[in-house]
Amino acid sequence: MLYVKAPAKINLTLDVLYKRPDNFHEVEMVMTTVDLADRISLESREDGVIQIISTDNFVPNDHRNFAYQAARLIKDTYGIRQGVSITIEKEIPIAAGLAGGSSDAAATLKGLNELWDLGLSIDELAELGAKIGSDVSFCVYGGTALATGRGEKIKELPAPPNCWVVLAKPKIGVSTAEVYGGLKVEGLQHPNTQQMIQAIETKDYELLCSSLGNVLETVTFKLHPEVVMLKEQMKRFGADATLMSGSGPTVFGLVDSEARVSRIYNGLRGFCEEVYAVRILGERNTLA
Ligand SMILES: C[C@@](CO)(OP(=O)(O)O)[C@H](O)COP(=O)(O)OP(=O)(O)OC[C@H]1O[C@@H](n2ccc(N)nc2=O)[C@H](O)[C@@H]1O
Ligand SMILES: Nc1ncnc2c1ncn2[C@@H]1O[C@H](COP(=O)(O)OP(=O)(O)O)[C@@H](O)[C@H]1O
Incomplete structure (x- = not known):
């Protein structure tokens, strides 16, 4: 085994x-x-x-x-x-x-x-x-x-700067194909990928927070407005920055202090069943 x-x-x-x-x-x-x-x-x-x-x-x-x-x-x-x-x-x-x-x-x-x-x-x-x-x-x-x-x-x-990640998933499933299918490529507000890479390479947590971006949010937010609300709640409970992951509907918040992690976690648990407080694993594990 x-x-x-x-x-x-x-x-x-x-x-x-x-x-x-x-x-x-x-x-x-x-x-x-x-x-x-x-x-x-x-x-x-x-x-x-x-x-x-x-x-x-x-x-x-x-x-x-x-x-x-x-x-x-x-x-x-x-x-x-x-x-x-x-x-x-x-x-x-x-x-x-x-x-x-x-x-x-x-x-x-x-x-x-x-x-x-x-x-x-x-x-x-x-x-x-x-x-x-x-x-x-x-x-x-x-x-x-x-x-x-x-x-x-x-x-x-390289590994991003150390921080906590609070994940929250509303009780809906999202089809990746449907989200890509609903995307209008013209007029998108593009994230600054190079700035994100720079933030990671220089281990600049603030720059990392301000460089988060996901163009698929536009599509999933329209399909499921509860995702926008969850993102807003997470910010209100104290996350430094928030974003939807992939095609969603999971939203994550970045936090650099452990005390704030439990406040956000407990706050979200009040109305969202699936909440996780995790760490970024960082570097590649080359063991196959
Ligand atoms: C959006 C992302 C972001 O990491 O993740 P998830 O939200 O699924 O986790 C990925 O691009 C998802 O990758 P994955 O879930 O492996 O997608 P696939 O099975 O290859 O494709 C599912 C469908 O998504 C669309 N698709 C996927 C990838 C891509 N670059 N362009 C697309 O248009 C296609 O319609 C495809 O038929
Ligand atoms: N091992 C697996 N675990 C979870 N879902 C799976 C698996 N294999 C196939 N699926 C199917 O893949 C779809 C996408 O699930 P998942 O990979 O969890 O999400 P996402 O593409 O959003 O990251 C689900 O609808 C599920 O039916």
């Missing part, structure tokens, strides 16, 4: 440059992993079957599961005869903009590389990951990175 952690990500910036002919959007995003993680365990089996076992009824247990797709891809690409039982202990909220499914896929790729002794490099695993979803390559590397292309081209960044 092999255990692998699958951490959630947040987008510190998310910019869309244009819509591509393949119907994906060309993006520029600064992403970082946080210490809210699913736990994946992998057990090889001789009958060739890929089995998904999950603690959460909303997680699909068949070919729709991204961890299943990761195992299938590895088996087919490298002609592996064995199967695998994949147990997913779900901690990351589903369809939340936190890349839970993508991270489960990435953890499965890394775990099977070890379990089946394939000797693949982290870059090879990330390339495989891109076939499953745009966010999977980033999740293979983890840490902090600039993601371009449709999200699969990854450039490593």
Whole structure:
């Protein structure tokens, strides 16, 4: 039995440059992993079957599961005869903009590389990951990175300045495809990605706070006004800066003092069931 952690990500910036002919959007995003993680365990089996076992009824247990797709891809690409039982202990909220499914896929790729002794490099695993979803390559590397292309081209960044991240997810699920589909690329207010990178490189917390930006907020806010309200509440309870992660609906707030974290956490818990106080994981963990 092999255990692998699958951490959630947040987008510190998310910019869309244009819509591509393949119907994906060309993006520029600064992403970082946080210490809210699913736990994946992998057990090889001789009958060739890929089995998904999950603690959460909303997680699909068949070919729709991204961890299943990761195992299938590895088996087919490298002609592996064995199967695998994949147990997913779900901690990351589903369809939340936190890349839970993508991270489960990435953890499965890394775990099977070890379990089946394939000797693949982290870059090879990330390339495989891109076939499953745009966010999977980033999740293979983890840490902090600039993601371009449709999200699969990854450039490593150093750890951001130390701070707390309070995550709050309203009781709605958001479809990433619907949000990208509703985006009007003309007239967008673009975040300053280069300034965000500078803030990270110089460990400038204030600059990082003022550089947060996500163009998908415009779409999700219109679909779900409760996300705007949650963001406003978080700011009112004392977060230094707030943003929606990915396509939403999770909103996060950055805080640099522990005392304020509990005030914000307790305040939000009054009306939002899913609130988490976490840390940024920072740098890439190169162990596959
Ligand atoms: C918005 C982001 C930001 O990190 O994350 P989430 O909110 O899903 O966590 C990502 O761009 C989501 O990546 P991921 O969830 O892997 O997307 P995919 O499965 O590849 O694509 C789902 C759908 O989103 C749209 N899509 C995705 C990526 C992209 N660059 N342009 C797009 O237009 C396409 O319609 C695609 O069919
Ligand atoms: N291992 C998985 N965990 C969660 N959701 C999964 C998984 N595999 C497939 N899915 C499907 O992926 C969709 C997106 O979920 P998720 O990856 O959690 O969100 P997001 O794309 O917003 O980060 C869900 O609707 C869910 O049905």
